[in-house]
Amino acid sequence: MNDPKILVVEDDPTVRNLITTTLKANHYDHESTSNGETALLVATTGKTDIVLLDLGLPDMDGVEVIKRIRSWSQMPIIVISARSEDADKIAALDAGADDYLTKPFSVAELLARLRVTQRRLAALCSATAEPVFRNGKLTIDYGAGCAYMEDTALKLTPTEYKLLCLLAKDVGKVLTHTYLTDKIWGSSWENDMASLRVHMATLRKKVEKDPDTQYIQTHIGIGYRMLKND
Numbered sequence: 193m194n195d196p197k198i199l200v201v202e203d204d205p206t207v208r209n210l211i212t213t214t215l216k217a218n219h220y221d222h223e224s225t226s227n228g229e230t231a232l233l234v235a236t237t238g239k240t241d242i243v244l245l246d247l248g249l250p251d252m253d254g255v256e257v258i259k260r261i262r263s264w265s266q267m268p269i270i271v272i273s274a275r276s277e278d279a280d281k282i283a284a285l286d287a288g289a290d291d292y293l294t295k296p297f298s299v300a301e302l303l304a305r306l307r308v309t310q311r312r313l314a315a316l317c318s319a320t321a322e323p324v325f326r327n328g329k330l331t332i333d334y335g336a337g338c339a340y341m342e343d344t345a346l347k348l349t350p351t352e353y354k355l356l357c358l359l360a361k362d363v364g365k366v367l368t369h370t371y372l373t374d375k376i377w378g379s380s381w382e383n384d385m386a387s388l389r390v391h392m393a394t395l396r397k398k399v400e401k402d403p404d405t406q407y408i409q410t411h412i413g414i415g416y417r418m419l420k421n422d
């Protein structure tokens with residue numbers, strides 16, 4: 193991994209500028225955003241390799257951003273936060289953050305953490321033997337973040353894509369409603385259950401256009417599973 197793309201999520205323009213200037217000076221490819229929703233969109237649809245994440249964002253808590261990214265990706269996430277309490281660090285690390293840098297931080301420290309993370313990322317990439325998932329006519333290209341039926345790209349929403357990835361990861365196994373909503377939204381309220389049904393229905397319409405081939409099986413009252421196809 194020579195040229196990781198770094199996503200900077202920080203709403204304080206001074207800190208954001210400091211980080212992006214540092215990245216630029218050290219020839220890192222990067223983009224930045226000031227809120228969680230855009231960060232999730234960029235991470236889902238773009239080519240992000242590493243996320244530098246502030247926890248206090250205007251639209252959602254950074255921990256929520258970590259949870260949502262972790263529902264479908266192992267991309268390294270380094271938290272950069274003014275919150276120095278142990279409880280905040282533990283919450284971020286438990287949600288799946290790889291590292292935690294407390295503000296104010298030195299540029300040298302940021303760069304050192306990035307180098308460590310790059311080494312970890314290189315190890316992660318070489319350990320992930322299967323960048324592409326295949327099941328019958330269905331293909332998921334994890335690198336590109338795209339799914340295909342035969343040669344046609346499926347136009348999936350980020351949530352549908354995440355659901356498909358979750359089902360593919362455990363093909364053949366039934367994944368419970370609670371497991372899926374927790375992976376996607378970090379919670380399993382009644383609202384999430386209703387949303388899950390809707391997203392799963394739209395996903396199935398796109399994946400199962402050919403009525404002879406079933407990819408997703410509903411287990412009423414339990415959850416869903418992906419069936420293996422030849």
Ligand code: CA
Nearest residue numbers: 203246248249
């Ligand atoms: Ca902030």
